[in-house]
Amino acid sequence: MRSIIIGAGKMGFSIAKLLSNENHDVVIIDNNEERIRLVDEILDVQVINGTGSSWRVLEEAGVKNADMVVAVTEVDELNMIACFVAKQYGVKTTIARVRDTEYIDQPHFSLAGLLGIDLIINPEMVTAYEIFNLIKNPEAVEVDYYSDKKVQFVEFVIKEDSPIANTQLKHLDTSKFVILSLVHNNQMIVPSGDDMIRSGDHVYVITKTEDISAVLKSLRISAKKIEHVTILGAGRTGYYLARLLENESKHINVKLIEKNPLRAREVSNSLSRTLVINGDGGDLDLLTAENIGHSDIYVAVTDDDKLNLLSSLIAKNLGVKKTIAKVKKEEIMPLMTQIGVDVVLSPRVLAAGYILKYIRHGDIVSVTVHENAEMIEFKAHTGSIVVNKQLQDIRFPTGSIVGAVVRNEEVYIPSGDFRILSEDQVMVFTLPESIHKIEKLFSSRIKK
Amino acid sequence: MIRTSVVLNYIAKIILIIGLAIIAASFCSLIYAEAILGRMILAGLITLVIGAAIDLLIKDKNNMDINYRECFAVVTFGWLAASLFGTLPYLLTGYVPSFADALFETVSGFTTTGASIFSDVEVLPKGLLFWRALTNWLGGMGIMALFVAIIANVGVRANQIFRAEVPGPVSDKISPRIRETAKLLWITYLVMSGILIILLCLFGMDLFDSICHTFATMATGGFSTKNSSLAYYNPLIQWTVIAFMFLAGANFTLHFLAFRNRSLKGYLANAEFKLYTFIILIASAIIFIGIAQYPGWEESLRQSVFQVVSIITTTGFATADYNFWSPGSQVILLALMLVGGCAGSTAGNIKVSRYIILLEHAKVEIKQMIHPKSVWPVRYGGKPLNQALVVNVLQFFFIYIMIVAVGIIILSIFGLDLMSSISASLSCMGNIGPGFNLVGPVQNYGHLPDISKYVLSVLMFIGRLEIYPVFILFSSLFWEE
Numbered sequence: 001m002r003s004i005i006i007g008a009g010k011m012g013f014s015i016a017k018l019l020s021n022e023n024h025d026v027v028i029i030d031n032n033e034e035r036i037r038l039v040d041e042i043l044d045v046q047v048i049n050g051t052g053s054s055w056r057v058l059e060e061a062g063v064k065n066a067d068m069v070v071a072v073t074e075v076d077e078l079n080m081i082a083c084f085v086a087k088q089y090g091v092k093t094t095i096a097r098v099r100d101t102e103y104i105d106q107p108h109f110s111l112a113g114l115l116g117i118d119l120i121i122n123p124e125m126v127t128a129y130e131i132f133n134l135i136k137n138p139e140a141v142e143v144d145y146y147s148d149k150k151v152q153f154v155e156f157v158i159k160e161d162s163p164i165a166n167t168q169l170k171h172l173d174t175s176k177f178v179i180l181s182l183v184h185n186n187q188m189i190v191p192s193g194d195d196m197i198r199s200g201d202h203v204y205v206i207t208k209t210e211d212i213s214a215v216l217k218s219l220r221i222s223a224k225k226i227e228h229v230t231i232l233g234a235g236r237t238g239y240y241l242a243r244l245l246e247n248e249s250k251h252i253n254v255k256l257i258e259k260n261p262l263r264a265r266e267v268s269n270s271l272s273r274t275l276v277i278n279g280d281g282g283d284l285d286l287l288t289a290e291n292i293g294h295s296d297i298y299v300a301v302t303d304d305d306k307l308n309l310l311s312s313l314i315a316k317n318l319g320v321k322k323t324i325a326k327v328k329k330e331e332i333m334p335l336m337t338q339i340g341v342d343v344v345l346s347p348r349v350l351a352a353g354y355i356l357k358y359i360r361h362g363d364i365v366s367v368t369v370h371e372n373a374e375m376i377e378f379k380a381h382t383g384s385i386v387v388n389k390q391l392q393d394i395r396f397p398t399g400s401i402v403g404a405v406v407r408n409e410e411v412y413i414p415s416g417d418f419r420i421l422s423e424d425q426v427m428v429f430t431l432p433e434s435i436h437k438i439e440k441l442f443s444s445r446i447k448k
Numbered sequence: 449m450i451r452t453s454v455v456l457n458y459i460a461k462i463i464l465i466i467g468l469a470i471i472a473a474s475f476c477s478l479i480y481a482e483a484i485l486g487r488m489i490l491a492g493l494i495t496l497v498i499g500a501a502i503d504l505l506i507k508d509k510n511n512m513d514i515n516y517r518e519c520f521a522v523v524t525f526g527w528l529a530a531s532l533f534g535t536l537p538y539l540l541t542g543y544v545p546s547f548a549d550a551l552f553e554t555v556s557g558f559t560t561t562g563a564s565i566f567s568d569v570e571v572l573p574k575g576l577l578f579w580r581a582l583t584n585w586l587g588g589m590g591i592m593a594l595f596v597a598i599i600a601n602v603g604v605r606a607n608q609i610f611r612a613e614v615p616g617p618v619s620d621k622i623s624p625r626i627r628e629t630a631k632l633l634w635i636t637y638l639v640m641s642g643i644l645i646i647l648l649c650l651f652g653m654d655l656f657d658s659i660c661h662t663f664a665t666m667a668t669g670g671f672s673t674k675n676s677s678l679a680y681y682n683p684l685i686q687w688t689v690i691a692f693m694f695l696a697g698a699n700f701t702l703h704f705l706a707f708r709n710r711s712l713k714g715y716l717a718n719a720e721f722k723l724y725t726f727i728i729l730i731a732s733a734i735i736f737i738g739i740a741q742y743p744g745w746e747e748s749l750r751q752s753v754f755q756v757v758s759i760i761t762t763t764g765f766a767t768a769d770y771n772f773w774s775p776g777s778q779v780i781l782l783a784l785m786l787v788g789g790c791a792g793s794t795a796g797n798i799k800v801s802r803y804i805i806l807l808e809h810a811k812v813e814i815k816q817m818i819h820p821k822s823v824w825p826v827r828y829g830g831k832p833l834n835q836a837l838v839v840n841v842l843q844f845f846f847i848y849i850m851i852v853a854v855g856i857i858i859l860s861i862f863g864l865d866l867m868s869s870i871s872a873s874l875s876c877m878g879n880i881g882p883g884f885n886l887v888g889p890v891q892n893y894g895h896l897p898d899i900s901k902y903v904l905s906v907l908m909f910i911g912r913l914e915i916y917p918v919f920i921l922f923s924s925l926f927w928e929e
Contacts, residue, residue, distance in 0.1 A: 258823075261823070264823040265823055265825070268823040268824055268825050268832075269825045269832035270832075275819060275822055276822060276823040276824070277819060277821045277822045277823065278821050278822070278823050279821045286821065289820075289821075290819065290821075
């Protein structure tokens with residue numbers, strides 16, 4: 001599969017790396033010679049120096065035989081035009097990074113459809129949504145949604161004083177959810193009923209979105225209602241997040257701290273309920289005066305990694321229960337969690353994952369990577385092995401488990417006697433080495 | 449820099465418009481075969497000749513592009529010229545021998561105040577009554593707007609001339625071209641006037657009175673052809689006038705858009721219009737409960753609504769002598785003398801939109817006290833306003849009150865009692881007309897000393913042009929090369 005990536009910035013680089021590892025033939029186009037040389041040295045890809053919206057350059061990159069074009073330069077317009085041109089050459093999948101919401105929120109017609117862009121990605125928006133999900137599920141470390149947000153995937157950490165620590169899984173009421181995996185001492189297991197939950201474990205759970213409170217009850221995780229959120233940095237991410245909170249969570253009070261007075265004025269003009277404060281996130285006096293310690297969640301999303309880290313730590317010290325920080329340098333992510341930032345996010349990683357999720361479709365509807373394991377959605381074809389059998393009678397490979405089944409828009413959290421019918425969408429959580437075997441279980445035997 | 453030739457060139461054209469208007473009024477004398485016909489035509493001809501003479505005297509007409517400062521000069525001196533030449537019909541016909549009286553009556557007309565020095569208007573010839581009403585009507589939508597609409601070559605600065613005259617802190621363009629905007633607004637004004645004339649005729653007013661009262665109503669002026677003002681007419685006519693005063697006090701852009709889009713949604717989406725309506729409803733309700741001297745609830749309701757609408761829209765028609773109303777009702781009317789209609793209407797005064805901005809700013813100020821470093825926009829109709837405009841409105845309010853205060857002091861020094869001074873100053877500055885006590889709805893301004901009449905004329909003038917275009921001329925910076 002031939003893929004062309006326009007823009008060799010950090011995001012283009014991440015995607016190129018991921019695709020190259022998945023055996024795509026990757027061509028990278030960028031007009032910055034130095035950047036191009038750097039990519040050429042590190043990755044096994046072809047590089048071209050030029051402008052991605054130019055037909056000459058695209059033809060040189062082999063656009064005629066390409067299956068996919070991903071345009072992720074800094075310039076929205078260039079990305080859109082590049083996709084538009086690529087589509088004229090018959091490229092099947094085009095993906096553009098567009099950050100200006102003016103282009104995306106078109107009420108009257110779809111700009112994407114007009115220009116032939118299959119997926120528009122806005123990394124800051126993806127990050128804002130991710131943080132928003134975490135705010136809505138404050139006890140979770142990670143949250144993901146599937147099937148029109150009807151199915152929720154959540155990662156929890158079992159606290160030291162948790163009443164269910166040292167309990168065997170079979171003693172928990174798991175009628176409303178499935179425990180997909182336990183991570184104990186960085187070791188991931190797909191558990192059976194005899195496995196024991198210990199404090200400090202990460203628990204991965206899948207459930208219906210509406211049943212999340214039952215999950216919390218069963219795992220004895222106390223859900224505190226989020227009332228006050230402080231956001232540091234009114235860049236795109238901070239602004240999108242504040243807007244999301246204004247529109248979607250009317251009971252949450254949002255404080256948004258921004259250093260640049262002009263930007264502060266600008267965002268205060270377009271937000272209504274949010275309290276916009278002009279000040280420095282590293283300024284202890286300001287954070288104390290504005291009673292930041294009272295916040296339930298502190299989100300640091302400035303462009304400055306160091307400031308995000310510092311101010312998250314100050315906030316934690318002032319008594320904030322949960323801190324979320326954005327970083328640009330992925331390398332320091334584990335380091336930051338070690339020092340005490342609760343959640344660390346990288347827009348680039350999130351966006352790359354988002355694109356990957358989109359690329360890897362086919363029978364597999366969506367994919368997310370959790371450290372090693374993957375959540376894959378399979379369609380049960382007529383005549384495949386799984387159809388019309390009870391789950392307990394199907395021999396799933398070790399290290400895989402069925403999380404949820406979607407049938408006619410309806411979500412089922414299955415137990416052992418659940419029967420899969422043809423055309424069901426089945427979400428399977430699995431370790432990578434078993435993917436191939438599961439694919440066989442679901443594919444039609446007649447076809448092969 | 450101010451170039452006299454450029455300013456005079458435009459003022460000459462304004463004088464010509466006034467001359468034509470006087471000639472139009474003399475047609476009325478012609479129809480009714482009045483003795484003053486010759487004098488009226490003379491007044492018109494003098495005005496036209498002077499206007500034409502000034503126009504001819506300016507030889508070099510190549511570089512007539514008006515600059516930023518000249519706009520203010522044109523607007524203010526243009527209005528001044530209109531007020532001066534407008535006195536001619538009164539002076540030449542001999543019905544108003546004193547210049548102070550004639551000036552007061554003319555300024556009151558053009559500024560749509562409707563305060564009068566006549567104790568008996570019914571003895572006046574029809575030609576003069578028509579001229580009086582016409583000054584109201586021309587001043588209502590604006591002499592400058594008319595000038596911009598009918599005279600083509602003002603260029604890019606037309607926008608500024610138009611804005612300097614249109615009432616209110618924010619004005620909207622309904623067409624990309626200001627000339628087109630001015631035209632459309634004048635057409636809206638004309639059409640609504642036409643409808644009102646027909647309605648008044650249908651409900652039993654004769655044609656001449658219908659036209660005069662329409663002019664005074666649509667301009668929120670308030671000159672009547674009857675001594676007892678609208679009290680002379682039947683309830684149906686009074687309700688009709690209430691409705692049209694209300695419309696004239698609302699933004700004409702909204703009327704135009706409602707007509708063009710065939711939809712009333714524009715009104716409901718407009719914060720100023722909603723507050724304006726709300727104030728009228730509340731004030732009417734309180735007064736309705738407070739007055740009991742009228743037989744029948746319909747009359748009580750009509751009297752209270754009429755007076756409230758008449759004062760808030762700065763029309764100044766009267767159907768009742770509210771000097772005899774309860775103190776509570778009087779205070780509410782006095783308070784309404786500080787409100788005014790909507791931006792972009794023909795009403796004068798401070799205007800509801802300015803109050804919205806002031807209130808929004810007060811809210812922001814309080815929030816900022818709690819969070820000293822917080823940043824809040826002052827919003828108007830959902831849209832954030834720039835700081836300069838907010839300061840402009842705050843300053844406007846301050847200067848407005850100061851001028852009213854100075855007016856009160858001068859009037860009381862020259863012998864007027866406290867309540868009369870306060871209400872006369874408020875009423876003239878706000879272009880309303882009647883006040884309380886000696887200048888109440890059944891009284892007039894004729895008994896005041898000349899000096900007070902000049903002071904009040906100045907107040908009406910400053911009030912109509914919304915302070916800044918007048919005051920800017922008093923700055924030495926303005927006249928610097």
